[in-house]
Amino acid sequence: LGAALENLTFIYIGVGAALVFFGAGAWYLNKKRVNLGIIPIGIDYAQVLAIFASTDVEWPDTVVYLYNVMSFFSFNINITAPECLFVMDYWSKWWTVMCIPLLLAFVVFVLHYVLIVFKRFVIGVKSKKDQKSHIHFMVRMLTSGMYYIYLFVVTMTLDVFNCKEVVSEEGVTDGLQYMSSAPEYVCWVEGEKQQEHVGWAFVFFLIYGIGYPLVIVWILFGKNHYDKIRDDQLLRAIDTGATRSTNPNCYEFRIRYGELYYNYKP
DSSP, X not given: OHHHHHHHXXXXXXXXXXXXXXXXXXXXXXXXXXXXXXXXXXXXXXXXXXXXXXXXSOOOHHHHHHHHHHGGGGTOGGGXXXXXTSOOOHHHHHXXXXXXXXXXXXXHHHHHHHHHHIIIIIIOOXXXXXHTTTHHHHHHHHHHHHHHHHHHHHHHHHGGXXXXXXXXXXXXXXXXXXXXXXXXXXXXOTTSHHHHHHHHHHHHIIIIIIIHHHHHHHHHHSTTHHHXXXXXXXXXXXXXXXXXXXXXXXXXXXXXXXXXXXXXXX
């Protein structure tokens, strides 16, 4: 246990240092107006690659290790081995993952009001409109944050339905199905943990798996949104529109949703 905790400490330090490093680098490059479009593409690739680790294939150990490393970009909490610090079974981790989007929304909500208080009482901003001027960036944080955790959260949600029959090398089976991600749990048996979580998994899939893409569709194709995106992208193509004076019609829209479309042609 001591060795596990020691290794876990190094993992947390490494993850924290990496987040600080990449965050600072992204902030600096964004300040210099360097196109960061390649970064989301790389993260998307790493997330899809990490899914292969959970497939029913006998991958070589080196490939499995590579897939697990790539799962870092899916914000996979399993790589930090939380069970080494807490008594946490599979379903505790499952509920933790289901709450990550809610935690993200809560953090954004709290940060919003912290900034309002800071502007009003520290900086001395009087106008309520100016006090809430950051709200567009808060929306951006929420939509972009969900974009990066979407694949991991939905994969974990659908794990509840991913069951298969276990057959021994001699071809013997008990006729029951077990969860692929947690074989100690029997599937589709009344009173078992998997069966108890089917309803919750269905609800979370509707909210996260289907609800979030529908929100993105509304953002990209809602009334007047397509025209705003096209106009904003035309301004971006001529390297302008980063201020309200140069982009009066789409400036706030760019701040809120620009991360979702700025890599594409107008």
